[in-house]
Amino acid sequence: MVNAAAPSPAPSSALLTDHYELTMLQAALGSGNADRRAVFELFARRLPEGRRYGVVAGVGRALEAVERFRFGAEEIDFLRRERIVDEPTLDRLASYRFGGDVWGYPEGEVYFGHSPVLVVESTFAEAVLLETLLLSIYNHDSAVAAAASRMTAAAGDRPCIEMGSRRTHEESAVAAARAAYVAGFATTSNLEARRRHGVPSGGTSAHSFTLLHDTETGAFRAQVDALGAGTTLLVDTYDVHEAVRAAVEVAGPGLGAVRLDSGDLGALAVEVRAQLDDLGATGTRIVVTSDLDEHAIASLRSAPVDVYGVGTQVVVGSGHPTCGFVYKLVAREGPDSVMVDVAKKSTDKVSVGGRKYALRRRDPDGTATAELVGIGTPPVDDGDDRALLVPLVRDGEVVGREDLRVARDRHAAARAELPVTATQLQRGEPAIPTRFV
Structure with a gap:
């Protein structure tokens, strides 16, 4: 078992974020929409050019960072002194604790274009503030892991x-x-x-x-x-x-x-x-x-x-230092308290609305053939489709923490499950297609 020494008390991660996360919160509080239920999804619209698969990494680091996402006296004093947001927003931030649910691909898993690598379910106010923090961790660590995976496959x-x-x-x-x-x-x-x-x-x-x-x-x-x-x-x-x-x-x-x-x-x-x-x-x-x-x-x-x-x-990710992950609102509570699917429709940046599930389809030999992404309730497992999303946070409590060697073994198994073309180093198309079902 890989065990690290007990760390010193970690500083708050709350200011490892973008200014606009806080101004959105202020505006949403003002309009009365801050506490609407919301679903955010972290995904990549496509793999980096020429890459055949991606690798999910940074999950454990992200969970630790979410636990440390607290606006203490020092952070609140800074925001007040710099006049970043107004007093009602500062009051809300001072009591901030993420209390929602997070589902995601476990660390070491492989992913493809439009794979719902992370699904965050909470209020808009709670979930929107995590955008920059989660993206910075996942984009960096997954880029390094993808490059490292190609290297270890070649070795x-x-x-x-x-x-x-x-x-x-x-x-x-x-x-x-x-x-x-x-x-x-x-x-x-x-x-x-x-x-x-x-x-x-x-x-x-x-x-x-x-x-x-x-x-x-x-x-x-x-x-x-x-x-x-x-x-x-x-x-x-x-x-x-x-x-x-x-x-x-x-x-x-x-x-x-x-x-x-x-x-x-x-x-x-x-x-x-x-x-x-x-x-x-x-x-x-x-x-x-x-x-x-x-x-x-x-x-x-x-x-x-x-x-x-x-x-x-x-x-540096061997030519691809980031994965292109984005964090998008895909569903939110409507006026009648029913969840409504929402999606960005602008050219070249289209996303698909709705809370997703994801399955890895495999042939009788256990080789992956497709990434299945659907909306709503996933179908009953027929033995050929492996569920990919696992609970990481439930009601604000981390439930997905695991030993790093578990993630390491998972990656070896997930890569071995891919078609043999996945580890070819020439530029190519994704090893398996993503299909919306």
């Missing part, structure tokens, strides 16, 4: 290490490490991700450590003395083959791994593997890093590489 049974902390905002780095782990990465370099989320971490040394010492051999000896022969030695600071010879000389044939961070990684891996074997270090692994993405990983499939270290491309 096969060879582990991937997330090491992109230095290539993004410090808080984004923590979230990215978590999302990459959900999508199959084995470890992260980020210690805060380990402390906060329980993601396994690892790390040894950089080129600066080698350059600090008078000789490369001296650097290797210092590292082995400190960390043991099972450590990973960085061998491309100077001459790779001389470094490999020195590494085995210092650590012995039980050397854990060598890391290559530059040059033609495929050709070098072949040469280094042969050299290690000749030196008797047949169990020493080869780790490669240096601007890897899913395509580079796939190109190294035939090389004797054991571990991939990925930095920039995983934390």
